[in-house]
Amino acid sequence: MDERKWKQAWAKLQGMRANVPDEVDENFVARYHTILEMIQDLLSEDLSLFRIADDQLEPQFLFAFEEQSFSSDLRYCDRAIMMSQLDALITYLHSLVEPPPFQKGKVGF
Secondary structure (H helix, E strand, O other), X not given: OOHHHHHHHHHHXXXXXXXXXXXXXXXXXXXXXXXXXXXXXXXXXXXXXXXXXHHHEEEEEEEEEOOEEEEEEEEEEOHHHHXXXXXXXXXXXXXXXXXXXXXOOOOOO
């Protein structure tokens, strides 16, 4: 395994986990899937179990007017589902490989 790429993928995953928005749109899910595929390729491991299923993405209701409802163009995933998939993936990865160590020390100038 390419250690440098593993560290990059792990950092991206941790960054995503630390910054899950209150409203998880399909663009966020797509970025998660990109990271997931990156890790899958590095480990040669099938991680499809940790994907967000397409049927978990739905348009968000915006408002109703004169018996007509309006929804967002973007589809959204429930934040709890996103968090559970992220946490499950991270837990699974910990069981497979040691996460890269983060060096403590001075940051910046």
